Amino acid sequence: MIRAIEFSLFVIGACIVFYVVDLLFMRWQGLTL
Amino acid sequence: MLLVFVLLLVIGGDFLLPHAYGQSQDAVEAGAAFQSGAPRLTLTDYPTYKGINSRVAVWIAAQLHLFFAAFVLGVPIFVLVIEFIGWRRRDLRYDRMAHEFIKISMGAFALTATSGGLLVFLLVVLYPALFAYLTHVFGPVMMLYALLFLAETVCLYVYYYGWDAMQGRLKPAHLLTGLALNIVGTVLLVLANSWATFMMAPSGVDAAGVFGGDAWAAVASPLWMPLNVHRFIANIAYGGAIVGAYAAYKFLSGRTAEEKAHYDWMGYTANWIAVVALLPLPFAGYWMTKEVYAYSQQMGITLMGGIFAWLFIIQAVLIGTIFLAANFYLWCGMGRLDGRSRTAYLVKYIAGVLVVCFLVWFTPHTLVMTAREISAIGGTHHPVLGPLGVMSAKNSAVNIMILATFLTYQLFRRSLIRDAPPWAARATRLQIAFYVAAVANIIGLGIYGYFVPANVRIGLSVPQVMTTLLLIVVCVVIDELIAARSGGASKVYWGRMPRRAQYALFTVAVAFTWLMGLMGYIRSSIRQHWHVYTVMRDGSADAFTLTIGHATAVVSVCVLLFLLLILFVFWLAGFGRTQEVTPRTAAATGLP
Numbered sequence: 001m002i003r004a005i006e007f008s009l010f011v012i013g014a015c016i017v018f019y020v021v022d023l024l025f026m027r028w029q030g031l032t033l
Numbered sequence: 034m035l036l037v038f039v040l041l042l043v044i045g046g047d048f049l050l051p052h053a054y055g056q057s058q059d060a061v062e063a064g065a066a067f068q069s070g071a072p073r074l075t076l077t078d079y080p081t082y083k084g085i086n087s088r089v090a091v092w093i094a095a096q097l098h099l100f101f102a103a104f105v106l107g108v109p110i111f112v113l114v115i116e117f118i119g120w121r122r123r124d125l126r127y128d129r130m131a132h133e134f135i136k137i138s139m140g141a142f143a144l145t146a147t148s149g150g151l152l153v154f155l156l157v158v159l160y161p162a163l164f165a166y167l168t169h170v171f172g173p174v175m176m177l178y179a180l181l182f183l184a185e186t187v188c189l190y191v192y193y194y195g196w197d198a199m200q201g202r203l204k205p206a207h208l209l210t211g212l213a214l215n216i217v218g219t220v221l222l223v224l225a226n227s228w229a230t231f232m233m234a235p236s237g238v239d240a241a242g243v244f245g246g247d248a249w250a251a252v253a254s255p256l257w258m259p260l261n262v263h264r265f266i267a268n269i270a271y272g273g274a275i276v277g278a279y280a281a282y283k284f285l286s287g288r289t290a291e292e293k294a295h296y297d298w299m300g301y302t303a304n305w306i307a308v309v310a311l312l313p314l315p316f317a318g319y320w321m322t323k324e325v326y327a328y329s330q331q332m333g334i335t336l337m338g339g340i341f342a343w344l345f346i347i348q349a350v351l352i353g354t355i356f357l358a359a360n361f362y363l364w365c366g367m368g369r370l371d372g373r374s375r376t377a378y379l380v381k382y383i384a385g386v387l388v389v390c391f392l393v394w395f396t397p398h399t400l401v402m403t404a405r406e407i408s409a410i411g412g413t414h415h416p417v418l419g420p421l422g423v424m425s426a427k428n429s430a431v432n433i434m435i436l437a438t439f440l441t442y443q444l445f446r447r448s449l450i451r452d453a454p455p456w457a458a459r460a461t462r463l464q465i466a467f468y469v470a471a472v473a474n475i476i477g478l479g480i481y482g483y484f485v486p487a488n489v490r491i492g493l494s495v496p497q498v499m500t501t502l503l504l505i506v507v508c509v510v511i512d513e514l515i516a517a518r519s520g521g522a523s524k525v526y527w528g529r530m531p532r533r534a535q536y537a538l539f540t541v542a543v544a545f546t547w548l549m550g551l552m553g554y555i556r557s558s559i560r561q562h563w564h565v566y567t568v569m570r571d572g573s574a575d576a577f578t579l580t581i582g583h584a585t586a587v588v589s590v591c592v593l594l595f596l597l598l599i600l601f602v603f604w605l606a607g608f609g610r611t612q613e614v615t616p617r618t619a620a621a622t623g624l625p
Contacts, residue, residue, distance in 0.1 A: 010466030018474040
């Protein structure tokens with residue numbers, strides 16, 4: 001159970017990382033998501 | 034040779050400088066001929082010879098030259114890196130492998146020069162007006178190219194023949210020679226690229242083709258740098274693929290376990306180089322295509338939306354073949370480890386993902402159909418599969434294929450780690466979480482692409498690529514941390530590979546060669562009926578775009594000719610073989 005919660009947190013964290021990357025690169029190109 | 038080079042520099046110092054061009058009587062006459070710009074050519078300006086199709090003759094010579102040139106420029110790059118690793122680790126096996134790699138390219142070097150000479154003769158004889166015009170613009174650049182070719186020859190000979198003599202204390206000097214070889218080789222590459230990109234997107238001339246006198250302006254075409262980057266990376270991948278085929282050939286013909294172990298390790302390294310260099314290649318290609326569109330939208334649409342679009346379907350099939358063959362080779366490689374890998378069960382899922390992505394990638398946007406078929410299907414697009422034929426879906430598929438290939442490699446690498454630290458399980462879960470989020474992000478951006486304007490959709494490919502690269506970086510860092518704190522590496526039984534895995538290496542080499550021929554044809558042919566796009570019209574009888582069947586047949590002939598010649602090079606490398614040091618043990622664990 002704890003592992004499942006930990007894994008879910010990892011996935012959410014990784015999603016946030018990629019979302020920030022998406023935003024940064026779209027802004028760099030002058031585009032908006 | 035070096036003496037001649039120095040003498041030329043001393044005696045004819047001005048001769049090398051661009052401003053000197055045009056001052057001699059000959060040069061003044063040559064310049065005067067093009068005062069009003071590029072010549073307007075008619076059929077009579079093209080000498081013809083019975084039984085020879087000028088375009089096909091030049092095409093085959095140019096393609097063979099490019100195959101060999103890509104090979105001999107790509108190989109020294111990773112040879113230098115491998116030699117450097119061997120020197121730092123004081124491991125003779127790396128040194129021997131690097132030496133053997135460069136030995137193969139020695140045989141190919143003579144064929145590069147020969148095919149280059151043949152190309153120049155054919156251009157002079159069959160396309161004299163075009164060659165004269167190009168010489169008028171690029172005269173000083175061509176002089177520099179010839180001198181650099183001389184320098185390349187000197188560096189290569191010193192590097193190869195001095196290999197054994199320059200060991201120990203002289204090793205740094207040998208490495209510097211290798212560095213000089215690569216620098217000269219890269220400059221040669223970019224100079225030759227400038228002639229091709231000038232013909233595609235002329236710069237340094239006005240609309241009529243009048244040359245402004247600045248050779249640098251002609252070199253720095255808008256497409257020059259994207260082509261430089263694309264070819265530089267592709268040459269490394271191509272070099273890796275061809276030496277991989279050589280290693281497979283030697284593995285299959287090897288008689289002893291030591292020989293097989295050595296060539297298995299060599300094949301693994303070569304495949305690794307080819308795959309690693311292949312991964313960023315689609316992105317260099319996107320940049321190149323973007324610049325083509327930016328230079329001329331018409332040229333871009335001809336490239337991606339016209340007749341050539343179908344060749345991109347063939348391209349997808351070939352790249353998919355490379356991915357499948359390279360992965361298959363890596364999967365077979367798990368047999369080199371002790372016992373069954375704990376992650377081997379994942380292979381079937383990775384294979385499934387690769388096949389699905391492969392199918393998405395080569396789904397055509399518009400199908401070739403009869404009127405009856407169109408009415409039966411309800412339009413030119415397939416009702417279900419049609420949406421997969423656009424770039425949003427294809428970009429997503431390519432990125433996931435790259436991730437799947439990286440995962441295959443990562444599984445092999447992780448299987449080597451013995452006695453991992455206690456926190457490794459948690460770190461692995463973090464890696465899996467990153468994979469899940471990365472795939473979700475790539476697919477999410479792909480789906481989002483269907484609902485936004487084209488300019489935003491094209492822009493979405495950048496975060497998709499960054500997602501892929503970021504995931505690879507995160508996983509490599511975590512794996513290295515785990516490896517650094519583990520109890521050591523498991524044994525790798527080099528040579529314990531099935532014969533069929535070697536045929537996968539042949540497949541990679543053949544598919545790469547075909548791919549290069551095909552994409553080279555596309556790049557060159559989007560000029561259509563122009564020698565120099567919008568500046569110098571092709572007035573020959575061949576000023577038309579070939580049918581897909583005809584063009585691919587010529588590309589295939591080029592590929593077959595190259596394969597025959599490279600087989601000769603492989604045979605030559607073994608024929609002139611002297612006694613060589615074989616690896617110390619079959620259980621060597623060196624990994625790149």
